Amino acid sequence: MQNLVIRNSLLSALKTALIAGTSALMLAGCQGGVLDPKGQVGVDEKHLIVIATLLMLIVVVPVIFMTLFFAWKYREGRTQEIYTPKWSHSTKIELVVWIIPIIIVAILGTITWRSTHDLDPYKPLVHEKDHIVVEVVSLNWKWLFIYPEQGVASINELAFPTDVPVEFKITSDTTMNSFFIPQLGGQIYSMAGMETQLHLIANEAGTYDGYSANYSGEGFSGMQFKAIATPDEAGFDAWVNKLKQSPNTLSPATYAQLAKPSENNPVQYFANVNPGMFHHILHQFMPSMHGEKAVASEQGLDASHTMHDINDEMTMETEK
Template sequence: MFIRKLINALLAGVASVMLAGCEGGVLDPKGQVGADEKYLIIVATCLMLLVVVPVIVMTLFFAWKYREGRDHEIYAPKWSHSTKIELTVWLVPIIIIVILGVITWRSTHDLDPYKPLVHEKDHITVEVVSLNWKWLFIYPEQGVASVNELAFPTDVPVEFKITSDTTMNSFFIPQLGGQIYSMAGMETKLHLIANKPGTYDGFSANYSGEGFTGMQFKAIATEDEADFDAWVNKLKQQPRTLNPASYQALAEPSENNPVAYYGQVEPGMFQHILMQFMHESHHGTEHKLAAKMNMEAEK
């Protein structure tokens, strides 16, 4: 127990020095998942530095010690094999690799994006759709939707169900941790939580065309659930309704799209978007996705 606390204290000290000035990214987490990922990055980096730093130091030292002109530093080893050196050269990296393997194995399962977060509060569901070049967020339980603005209460786990209208994108909120791809006709999942209220940057981490740089959104972690309810009520005052017709208009490519709200959402919209290329009632739908992707590629 003492050793673990000592290691954590040393890692915290090293991190405070190495990461001074880093704000707003993966090394400045504001949620449980992000904090776990930061810890994993620091531990893995420190373990690898146990090999990298001595190798660099010895390389520079030997280059200086046996440089040309130092005749009194003649390098003339009288041995052809050293068991101690062989053990050091092979055993240390093997131990580090084993430790990294164990850490990777455990963290891969603990940080599985599909795995719901263990929490005393029930999660809320947000359905995410990536379009060219904007983000649509549907709240099926609240019956509202927003474009390029995401909100959720602090200390409440969020389950994101994610898909794409056309090209593949990557849903990413660096300070909350994790990123996962959005793909047309497929549903991926991501579970996150914000432990501190604030407004965090979100964007696509996968290049998707000329409007990619403007494909950003704000993720708002409200102070409490009451503030989140107030945000939802604000959306409900908006006259627009998200239905198949309005969605088709929204799906048209646009760059640097402003924030927009929908006061009502037709039930099953996310499933409609997810399956829009699978419906038998649409003539030639098996070619629709390919055509849209080709059109964007040609632009």
């Protein structure tokens, strides 16, 4: 029985070491993920992941080593290594077992506390350039990006200048999703009737993959987009001008069609956006307005009429 226990311990330790080694090699060569950041937020998050992993390895590596060593030292047939301890307690071992993990947890807790506040997604990035605003709406199963300052919008394509901070205002028209550009920074959820925020910056020009990191139904796998970091602001202006050549306008009626579930949607541009569209989308799920929308739906009224009614109600409330 003792030999079986030792053998199992040895095999378990070998498996753990093999998995750890294989994972390290795979992560070392990964591209396009969180460990290949192209923006300052992503770089800071990578440093946090690496530091936390190294701190935890201070405990993991010695445990793996000692498991292998003791399994070998007291293996079957090694009669000169008889295990006959003459003690039942060791203060020195207890100190090592408790003090080292406490120190590691204290260091890790301090680093995590500071990083959590420094990397708060709602916290604007300190930068010499003014940020640009992008309003994000997750739909089934596509992403709508509205540029209120430029007056344009797009489906499944996002663009911004390199070295310019971007403020994302995020909501959902349907189930909860998660807005995520791995190479630029952490994800944040999009929820109907709520606005979340995320601040990112790209320090290298390129095209980065973006997608939803939260399962949201059968079309989830195709809910992806491209985030284009243009080399300079002139490149971003050229992208905006390209959108302005589109014949499409994002109006309440157009949005009602977009909101219908569809899969693997192609990139689509809108040259004009009705003012306040993001807030109209956001407030359609507010308690005081949700009942009106439901009644209108039951009566067969067009969704665009409901949006106009919401606008009128918002205006009346503001005047009051």
